[in-house]
Amino acid sequence: MSTPTGFMEYNRQLPGDRSPSERVQDWQEFHKHMSEEELRTQGSRCMDCGTPYCHTGIDMLGGTSGCPVHNLIPEWNNLVYRxxxxxxxxxxHKTNNFPEFTGRVCPAPCEGSCTVGLIGQPVTIKNIEQAIVDRGFEEGWIVPEPPKQRTGRRVAVVGSGPAGLACAAQLNKAGHEVTVYERADRIGGLLMYGIPTMKLDKQIVQRRVDLLAAEGIHFVTNTEIGKDIPAQQLVEEYDAVVLCGGATKPREFNIEGSDLNGVQYAMPFLNATIKSYLDSGLEDGQYLSAEDKDVIVIGGGDTGSDCVATSLRHGCRSITQFGTHAMAPLERDQVNNPWPQFPNVYTLDYAQEEAKALFGSDPREFSIMTTRFVGDEEGNLKELHTIQIQRIVDETGRKIYQPVPGTERVFPAQLALIAIGFDGPEQTLPEQLGLATDRRSNVKARYGKYNTNVDKVFAAGDMRRGQSLVVWAIHEGREAAKEVDKYLMGATLLA
Structure with a gap:
């Protein structure tokens, strides 16, 4: 235990952020840092409770409770305090290969399950995690650690997102020769392309990739398995293949006018901006700009928020974000959203903070549905038509959205960004390999085992479980590596 009364003596403290009006002028990370003294004080608030739900990592009633990688949170809180x-x-590092990623982009379900949060504000877990790993790099404690001997077994990992990188890191640690295939021009999957630079600086990603390469992992970019190399060829050439290609098939949004110029899915919009920024500082113009446009973002999740923040940095004229869900309550609903679930309460994400600072109000519209897109004579989007909706239970017990008559509205828009989620992985690899899929089109591989119906082929991360958190992807990549190691060697020492 850090100090028995720390959680009573000290209040929760977070690092400040750069002001919204300042940070929208650039693409740099917006969080500031806490001093060592402040971090040690925050570590002292951890009460080392008898059952630390913060690192349980389970799905509970449709939400995540605790840390999926089972971080030893009370232990390192105490060590920081000391x-x-x-x-x-x-x-x-015993439980998390990439705390510099989760410390920046994870929504911190651990904090939602913190016992201190039952009666007050939870421990500042996420910021302490980031501070630990950042200090490790600054002090030179994090160095390449290649395996002392090789097993002679060869493994191909398809996809270099958090699941693929975690799986590769663990298999390499076990002594296997690991090759990671990535169809983009840079390694990192959604860590590189997908999450904007102001949330995760790409030098942070590249730093870890360089470390993994120094440890002996082979990276192959600009190579799409199933297109540039037949999927079956990997099965024939390697002792095992792990599919970590993510859930990248966007959920379709086919309503009237969705084919108009200016209606765009979120990920191509975000990815093109990130790539142009990395290639040329946006000088090459190889992205769809929101400059001087009225922008509507359809979708209330993290991807939608990233679209809001990106559009603001482009210089949009106005920004509105639509969500079909109702506005969350100001305080946790103790009946329908009890501790230790992640609290579903009203908050302003970084993007909504920025939009409010620039335009005066939260950009979100709640319980709203787009009914059609309307264009001009040249086929360019000019406006969206909407209606308010309410969630009801029909006669069969299903929860459905019902339009509210008389609530129709029209929003001017020259750019609409669709961020309503994903319908599982692209089907090229499952079809080429004859893989079984579930009703959501995810590759069927039992949780905890990760082996598919095809010998030597495993699947992990969003490609197996569907769209999820970075921390779940890291967990699945690590766990899949253990199963692959068992398959290759008969046993495993991987934790």
């Missing part, structure tokens, strides 16, 4: 930063880093 000033033992290198020991804290060692404990952190």
């Amino acid at each position: 000033g033992l930063w290198k020991d804290a880093l060692e404990r952190l």
